[in-house]
Amino acid sequence: MKLFYSPGACSIGIHVILEEIGKPFETQLVSTRDGSNKKPEYLAINPKAKVPALLRDDGTVLTEFPVIAWWLAKANPMSNLIAVEFEAEARTLEWMDYLCGTVHPQGFTRQFRPANFAKDAEDEARVVAQGKALTEGYLQVVERGLAGDPWLLPSGYSVADCALFFITNWASGRSGMTLPPKLARHQAAMMARPAVQRALAREAKAA
Structure with missing residues (x-):
């Protein structure tokens, strides 16, 4: 997995979740301050020009914090990051x-x-x-x-x-x-x- 993030952005929350899970992952900085999120190479990954984005092991990309967080928690139930009830x-x-x-x-x-x-x-x-x-x-x-x-x-x-x-x-x-x-x-x-x-x-x- 690879997390696309910007320092100081909301993506820190997804970064924490990945650290909690403990599986290998990469990070790639996409600075929203210098406009890197609006460059063609990132828009090809996330046309919304936002962080976070998560490149999954199957090559597909998830966007939007709540969805990424939910997917990570459900895909890694051993981490106990979302209630079963x-x-x-x-x-x-x-x-x-x-x-x-x-x-x-x-x-x-x-x-x-x-x-x-x-x-x-x-x-x-x-x-x-x-x-x-x-x-x-x-x-x-x-x-x-x-x-x-x-x-x-x-x-x-x-x-x-x-x-x-x-x-x-x-x-x-x-x-x-x-x-x-x-x-x-x-x-x-x-x-x-x-x-x-x-x-x-x-x-x-x-x-």
Whole structure:
């Protein structure tokens, strides 16, 4: 398998999952900062011009964080990264959809790429402020719903926690926000995991 990623992007969550599974995999840096994700060679792999993308051993490519995470967990059941019980699996997918489909684009993309939403350069400050306000509200939703403390689900650690990890990293790091108590415990628990430490070290070395 090969993971196409960009340092500091949401792809760190998939990188962590691959480290948790423990099977051999490669990584290829596709910087979204310098526009490498929009170059023809990467568009041939993922026409959506996004990371992460996962090249599987059969030569096919999976895109979109929730789908890649779900596939990795289901294809590697021995890793216990998604609950076997049907309702718990549904809740795992529900959290990943919210984190990747709402919190990421509505809260953080406004902060990191305000030009995508602003009517002109002078409007960008308003867009950033709006993004931070939205993010604060989203984090409170997650804080109230975090049922496993420190993990998202009472069924235990899962791929949904790897999705939450990139959110808390962005909030506390790039956005300079103070995490609510449960989310702070979640981030600390994630940072203590060897798989997280390996993924961060590998990306720091390549950046």
